[in-house]
Amino acid sequence: DWNSANVIEEQVERIRAQVGSSRVIAGLSGGVDSAVAAALVHKAVGDQLTCVFVDHGLLRADERKQVEEDYVASTGVRLVTVDAREQFLDALAGVSDPEQKRKIIGREFIRTFEAAAEALVLEARASDGDAEVKFLVQGTLYPDVVESGGGSGTANIKSHHNVGGLPDDMTFQLVEPLRTLFKDEVRAVGRELGLPEVIVGRQPFPGPGLGIRIVGEVTAERLEILRAADAIARAELTAAGLDDEIWQCPVVLLADVRSVGVQGDGRTYGHPIVLRPVSSEDAMTADWTRLPYDVLAKISNRITNEVRDVNRVVLDVTSKPPGTIEWE
Numbered sequence: 001d002w003n004s005a006n007v008i009e010e011q012v013e014r015i016r017a018q019v020g021s022s023r024v025i026a027g028l029s030g031g032v033d034s035a036v037a038a039a040l041v042h043k044a045v046g047d048q049l050t051c052v053f054v055d056h057g058l059l060r061a062d063e064r065k066q067v068e069e070d071y072v073a074s075t076g077v078r079l080v081t082v083d084a085r086e087q088f089l090d091a092l093a094g095v096s097d098p099e100q101k102r103k104i105i106g107r108e109f110i111r112t113f114e115a116a117a118e119a120l121v122l123e124a125r126a127s128d129g130d131a132e133v134k135f136l137v138q139g140t141l142y143p144d145v146v147e148s149g150g151g152s153g154t155a156n157i158k159s160h161h162n163v164g165g166l167p168d169d170m171t172f173q174l175v176e177p178l179r180t181l182f183k184d185e186v187r188a189v190g191r192e193l194g195l196p197e198v199i200v201g202r203q204p205f206p207g208p209g210l211g212i213r214i215v216g217e218v219t220a221e222r223l224e225i226l227r228a229a230d231a232i233a234r235a236e237l238t239a240a241g242l243d244d245e246i247w248q249c250p251v252v253l254l255a256d257v258r259s260v261g262v263q264g265d266g267r268t269y270g271h272p273i274v275l276r277p278v279s280s281e282d283a284m285t286a287d288w289t290r291l292p293y294d295v296l297a298k299i300s301n302r303i304t305n306e307v308r309d310v311n312r313v314v315l316d317v318t319s320k321p322p323g324t325i326e327w328e
């Protein structure tokens, strides 16, 4: 019979047996899987683990704080945050095509993570010649294992940075403590480990973040607008007790579209915000969620009153298929 305390005990033993006295790196995304995987490894091997969190500037309001403060306070992990906001904005400048945005964000993310990993390998050597960083934590779940045919084991990290004394290809063995678990089991384990509910209960959020929720070029100003609108929508959905009814609710800024409005003293020419609440079992198919009108009205009023340059809020009433959940 399944219970999260047993899973934790069993995984802690396995991780200790696998890792020995080596050092371990874990990337945190702010999401459930990476957070629970790293917390399990930390419970097993303590400060042999270092977590790396890349702030690519495409995060939602408070997500960095939730990792740096709430997650660290509840686990005690050693955390290195890489502030790569400028780097990502520079790389995305002038780019509107969704696939190109995804490629750029993925590429910059890997570069940034690799550089952080290299720095940790060097630091470990400098501080203690025997301290090898041999392992990388991955939050692979059971459905991912099944989908990909089950094979995994090592990850290569190429070094682009010509740092003296490092092998050209750093190879890490993978630590995957969630490989036998489904999502709801991962959440149960996270709660048993005492992780913050904002992380453990988080709805899906795409890796490329707000970068694929701005239709048009990604700029610092547009990110600020979208982040503010998204925070309002999420707060109102939570306040209305609707978090369990929706799978997720992307909030999208149509940055390349303008429409006329009348706000305050006069005519405005602003951007629409799209609400995309969906109900789903697995994100493969989805239906739009019939949110109560009063909740929609509250969100719309607040966004148009509180967020600059937004003068219209529209509701996406498309199922998947034909629409994807995200707009890009």
Ligand code: XMP
Binding pocket: 102, 204, 205, 206, 207, 208, 248, 283, 284, 320, 323, 324, 325, 326, 327, 328
């Ligand atoms: P779509 O838009 O394809 O999304 O219907 C299905 C689910 O996947 C999420 N999604 C992503 N997650 N990296 C991710 O980690 C991505 O590039 C990505 N694109 C979409 C989306 O939020 C939804 O839950």
